[in-house]
Amino acid sequence: xxxxxxxxxxxxxxxxxxxxxxxxxxxxxxxxxxxxxxxxxxxxxxxxxxxxxxxxxxxxxxxxxxxxxxxxxxxxxxxxxxxxxxxxxxxxxxxxxxxxxxxxxxxxxxxxxxxxxxxxxxxxxxxxxxxxxxxxxxxxxxxxxxxxxxxxxxxxxxxxxxxxxxxxxxxxxxxxxxxxxxxxxxxxxxxxxxxxxxxxxxxxxxxxxxxxxxxxxxxxxxxxxxxxxxxxxxxxxxxxxxxxxxxxxxxxxxxxxxxxxxxxxxxxxxxxxxxxxxxxxxxxxxxxxxxxxxxxxxxxxxxxxxxxxxxxxxxxxxxxxxxxxxxxxxxxxxxxxxxxxxxxxxxxxxxxxxxxxxxxxxxxxxxxxxxxxxxxxxxxxxx
Amino acid sequence: xxxxxxxxxxxxxxxxxxxxxxxxxxxxxxxxxxxxxxxxxxxxxxxxxxxxxxxxxxxxxxxxxxxxxxxxxxxxxxxxxxxxxxxxxxxxxxxxxxxxxxxxxxxxxxxxxxxxxxxxxxxxxxxxxxxxxxxxxxxxxxxxxxxxxxxxxxxxxxxxxxxxxxxxxxxxxxxxxxxxxxxxxxxxxxxxxxxxxxxxxxxxxxxxxxxxxxxxxxxxxxxxxxxxxxxxxxxxxxxxxxxxxxxxxxxxxxxxxxxxxxxxxxxxxxxxxxxxxxxxxxxxxxxxxxxxxxxxxxxxxxxxxxxxxxxxxxxxxxxxxxxxxxxxxxxxxxxxxxxxxxxxxxxxxxxxxxxxxxxxxxxxxxxxxxxxxxxxxxxxxxx
Numbered sequence: 195x196x197x198x199x200x201x202x203x204x205x206x207x208x209x210x211x212x213x214x215x216x217x218x219x220x221x222x223x224x225x226x227x228x229x230x231x232x233x234x235x236x237x238x239x240x241x242x243x244x245x246x247x248x249x250x251x252x253x254x255x256x257x258x259x260x261x262x263x264x265x266x267x268x269x270x271x272x273x274x275x276x277x278x279x280x281x282x283x284x285x286x287x288x289x290x291x292x293x294x295x296x297x298x299x300x301x302x303x304x305x306x307x308x309x310x311x312x313x314x315x316x317x318x319x320x321x322x323x324x325x326x327x328x329x330x331x332x333x334x335x336x337x338x339x340x341x342x343x344x345x346x347x348x349x350x351x352x353x354x355x356x357x358x359x360x361x362x363x364x365x366x367x368x369x370x371x372x373x374x375x376x377x378x379x380x381x382x383x384x385x386x387x388x389x390x391x392x393x394x395x396x397x398x399x400x401x402x403x404x405x406x407x408x409x410x411x412x413x414x415x416x417x418x419x420x421x422x423x424x425x426x427x428x429x430x431x432x433x434x435x436x437x438x439x440x441x442x443x444x445x446x447x448x449x450x451x452x453x454x455x456x457x458x459x460x461x462x463x464x465x466x467x468x469x470x471x472x473x474x475x476x477x478x479x480x481x482x483x484x485x486x487x488x489x490x491x492x493x494x495x496x497x498x499x500x501x502x503x504x505x506x507x508x509x510x511x512x513x514x515x516x517x518x519x520x521x522x523x524x525x526x527x528x529x530x531x532x533x534x535x536x537x538x539x540x541x542x543x544x545x546x547x548x549x550x551x552x553x554x555x556x557x558x559x560x561x562x563x564x565x566x567x568x569x570x571x572x573x574x575x576x577x
Numbered sequence: 578x579x580x581x582x583x584x585x586x587x588x589x590x591x592x593x594x595x596x597x598x599x600x601x602x603x604x605x606x607x608x609x610x611x612x613x614x615x616x617x618x619x620x621x622x623x624x625x626x627x628x629x630x631x632x633x634x635x636x637x638x639x640x641x642x643x644x645x646x647x648x649x650x651x652x653x654x655x656x657x658x659x660x661x662x663x664x665x666x667x668x669x670x671x672x673x674x675x676x677x678x679x680x681x682x683x684x685x686x687x688x689x690x691x692x693x694x695x696x697x698x699x700x701x702x703x704x705x706x707x708x709x710x711x712x713x714x715x716x717x718x719x720x721x722x723x724x725x726x727x728x729x730x731x732x733x734x735x736x737x738x739x740x741x742x743x744x745x746x747x748x749x750x751x752x753x754x755x756x757x758x759x760x761x762x763x764x765x766x767x768x769x770x771x772x773x774x775x776x777x778x779x780x781x782x783x784x785x786x787x788x789x790x791x792x793x794x795x796x797x798x799x800x801x802x803x804x805x806x807x808x809x810x811x812x813x814x815x816x817x818x819x820x821x822x823x824x825x826x827x828x829x830x831x832x833x834x835x836x837x838x839x840x841x842x843x844x845x846x847x848x849x850x851x852x853x854x855x856x857x858x859x860x861x862x863x864x865x866x867x868x869x870x871x872x873x874x875x876x877x878x879x880x881x882x883x884x885x886x887x888x889x890x891x892x893x894x895x896x897x898x899x900x901x902x903x904x905x906x907x908x909x910x911x912x913x914x915x916x917x918x919x920x921x922x923x924x925x926x927x928x929x930x931x932x933x934x935x936x937x938x939x940x941x942x943x944x945x946x947x948x949x950x951x952x953x954x955x956x957x958x959x960x
Contacts, residue, residue, distance in 0.1 A: 339850055464847030464859060467722055467871035476847060479862065479869040486862040486869060488850035 208232035209287045209307035210275045210411070215239060215264040216306070218409035219423045222260035224302030225253075232287075232306070239264050278412055282401070283385060284310045291543050294320045295531050296430050299456055305409045305427060311385035312401035318546055319376055319405060321528060323353035324497060325428045325453070327446045328362025328438040333471050336362055336439035339463055341369035343436070346490035348373025352497075353404070355380060355432045357424065358397065360390055362438045362446070367400060376404035380431065382424040383416035384408060407431075425449040433497045434459035436487060440474030447474050454482060459496040461487040519559075522547055526555040527564055527574075535570035591615035592670045592690040593658045593794070598622060598647040599689070601792035602806045605643035607685030608636075615689070622647050661795055665784070666768060667693045674923050677703045678914055679813050682839055688792045688810060694768040695784035701927045702759055702788060704911060706736035707880060708811045708836070710829045711745025711821035716854050719745055719822035722846055724752035726819070729873035731756025735880075736787070738763060738815045740807065741780065743773055745821045745829070750783060759787035763814065765807040766799035767791060790814075808832040816880045817842035819870060823857030830857050837865060842879040844870040902942075905930055909938040910947055910957075918953035 209232045216223045226235050230245050238245045242265060244257055272278055279285060286292045287307045294317045297304050310316060326344055328336060344354045344366040354370035356363040358379035370377035377400055381389070385406045388394035397406050409427060410420065425448045429435050435453035440446040440462075453460045462484040465472030478484040487493050519527065522545075529544035530536060536544070542552040556572055559565045566575045592615045599606045609618050613628050621628045625648060627640055655661055662668060669675045670690045677700045680687050693699060709727055711719060727737045727749040737753035739746040741762035753760035760783055764772070768789045771777035780789050792810060793803065808831045812818050818836035820843075823829040836843045845867040848855030861867040870876050902910065905928075912927035913919060919927070925935040939955055942948045949958045 335849055335851070463850055464855075464862075464869070466718055466849055467846055468718070472847075473871070476869050476871045479847075480875065486847065486859050488856070488859045492863065 205232050206285060206287050206307075207275050208236040210278070210285050211236050211271055212306045213309070213409060213411045214271050215267045216260075217420075217423070218305055219303050219426070220260065221302065222257055223264070223306065224304070226257070227306065228302055240268065281386070282311055282313075283412055286310060286316055291540050292316050292318075294431055295533075296320065296432070296456075297427070300426060300430050303426060304430075307409075308427075309385050309408050309411060310405050311397075311407075312403075312405040314376055314403060314405050315543070315546075316378075316405060316407070318544055319353050319378060320355070320431050321544070322351055323355050323378065323432045324493060325355040325432040325435045325449065326362070326366040326438060327356055327425075327428060327435070327449050328366075329440050329444050329446060329471050329474075330359050330361040330363075331441070331471065332361035332365065332439050333465075333469060335465060335469070336463075336471055337365040339465075340365035340438040341372070343438070343463070343490050343493070344369030344377075345373035347493065348375025348377070350490060350494065351375070352490075352494065353377060355428055357381070357421070357428060357449075358393060358400075358406070360392070364393065364396065366438070367396060370404075371399060378405045378407055378431070380424060380428050381406060381408045381416070382410070382420035384410055384412040384414040386412045387415060389416045421445055422448050426452045429453040429456055429458060432458070434461060434493070436493055437462040437475050437478065437484070439463070439465060439469075439471040440478075441470050442473050442477070444474050447478065450478055450482070450484065454484075460484045461493060461496055463487055522551050523555040523558055526552055527559055530565060530572060530574050532574070535568040535573035537571035541572065588615050589668060589670050589690075590658050591619040593661070593668050594619050594654055595689045596692070596792060596794045597654050598650045599643075600803075600806070601688055602686050602809070603643065604685065605640055606647070606689065607687070609640070610689065611685055623651065664769070665694055665696075666795055669693060669699055674919075674926065675699050675701075677814055678916060679703065679815070679839075680810070683809060683813050686809060687813075690792075691810075692768050692791050692794060693788050694780075694790075695786075695788040697759055697786060697788050698926065699761075699788055699790065701912075701929065702736050702761060703738070703814050704927070705734055705880075706738050706761065706815045707876060708738040708815040708818045708832065709745070709749040709821060710739050710808075710811060710818070710832050711749075712823050712827050712829060712854050712857075713742050713744040713746075714824070714854065715744035715748065715822050716848075716852060718848060718852070719846075719854055720748040722848075723748035723821040724755070726821075726846070726873050726876070727752030727760075728756035730876065731758025731760070733873060733877065734758070735873075735877065736760060738811055740764070740804070740811060740832075741776060741783075741789070743775070747776065747779065749821070750779060753787075754782060761788045761790055761814070763807060763811045764789060764791045764799070765793070765803035767793055767795040767797040769795045770798060772799045804828055805831050809835045812836040812839055812841060815841070817844060817876070819876055820845040820858050820861065820867070822846070822848060822852075822854040823861075824853050825856050825860070827857050830861065833861055833865070833867065837867075843867045844876060844879060846870055905934050906938040906941055909935055910942055913948060913955060913957050915957070918951040918956035920954035924955065 234245055285307055292315050340362045348370040353376050354366050355378040356366045358381050367377045379400050383389050385408045400406055428449050429452035437446050437450050450460055462475035462479050464475055464486055479486050485496055525545040529541045538552050542549045565572050617628055668690055675698050723745045731753040736759050737749050738761040739749045741764050750760045762783050766772050768791045783789055811832050812835035820829050820833050833843055845858035845862050847869055862869050868879055908928040912924045921935045925932045948955050
């Protein structure tokens, strides 16, 4: 094992431990992780000694209180965190090749790490994904429409991300599976915790080709506030969010707000104005500017391919239009991060093609003016 | 009879005759009426001699062809046009106190005149009006929702304007009547022509407190193209347009386009995405920016009171806020035309209050900075 691998592994284990000690989205921990290494933060918690952050006064006292909060959970920390990652449960952390870049747009509120159940690559699976969420108390209409649209999206290669709840969430997951597409359930409890209990089989089915994802460590039970905290991850993992049914006070509107705040396309499916389950959808169309969508094609139109806006527009002799690219080149182009650069092996992992193909496509894409070399490898060329 | 009254009367009779000779919206006649008096145009048609318009070439030849077209209908012109206005049928023309100013925004496409059945004042009735139109083949859902919303709007003093057709139109008219409100049916045939035949009783009921309106002269039968030409009048008479149900090719979308072109608020009521009757509504919400409305309150919010934007904003010592006006003053202020001025008796007729009250309120409104004197009486003061 190289020194680098050992260092990464230590930071992974530290982040795993932090998911046991702090609630996701804790602003104190988010702020600490902006400046300190996870292992340093974990050591500080264990030693009951704050690291030097340069902060004083109120901020320092808030950190001290947080430290006390996190320390109360130290007795529950598993002795060997590595053992948790048995039984098909994995961990991915910021900076990993599998870590979806979209999560970093959450800033200090980004997850400390994500627990995964399933073998699919999280980042790759999220590249062409859309979240579809809605009311637990869905109407027959809402469940039908969610299932149909999700199946159509799946048929066309789009991955559905949802919250694994009864109602619209379940209809969306099941529709995606019916459309022979991978789907991702983002839970507000451990990925091994069957909540709702009636969805134990559904989660097992989702994990076969897709993923069950959570910020909470295995074994952790759900709680009311956790669903709301979880919602920002659903919005941030995907290119856009579709609300199928939502009452006026539905938690789905919280996910919708996160999508809007992240600048991702927000869409809503209308329904009968006589149905309370559609009232939230109609309100966000009217007041938040959510796009009124009625079928998969409307949704796909809203979710332009990654890189499409960054790619140069067609100009004779400069660049050939994106539409004319072969499938491999298009996948390689899609795999390039929206910001910064990436090396060929990272791109290969993200595009799901072998290294030789990536190297051939990178040459083609650079020759066509889509990408250029940079310190970190290759990056999208500004128009 | 004064000379002025005789002249007006001559122009009225000329316009009445023109509604027999030309189809509404004929661009040739619209252009002629921009520069010539109606009586002059009628005389030219009868004499088969174009007036001097200063136009030559192609435009002149188009006018000559139009003249031939209009002359073919001369044999059908009633001998005594004054007699047509018996049996509760009236005529109103541009420039009349009863002529709604909103129609003039149609430019050369404004109606030559409007035939009316019913005693209500057209302009006054349209002051707080909204058009509600939709599919003839309405679903039970659409008819129910149109009726409920129209009744609620009627309850709150809003007049429903619609097209008198089966389906959504009929549900809107009936809802307004149920809400004890006047309603206006704009037909694509003579106001005495019962089309559809099954609505003969509905039209009679509408004419009791409201109006049946048409650009076509009494006795004229409907035709396919006439419904489309008629739609611009529905949009122009009202402060905004609500589409309740419309298939992808519904004529209601034509009315919607007119409303949008006139810059009036365009609204649509959503429905199940599984219903073809709501597909047009969802499309104009998504693509035309129509506002998604689900109840009367949403619609009223979109239709700010006439004069609200013209009235001066509150500034200390200059004007008191509109909200603080007493009921009579607010009605008088509402009755002032958006452009130009009006005399106290016209204002009294439009506001539905007596002359003494108008005179008292005018003084109050002028003192508060809302209005000012002008050549024609009183007008709204620019902010």
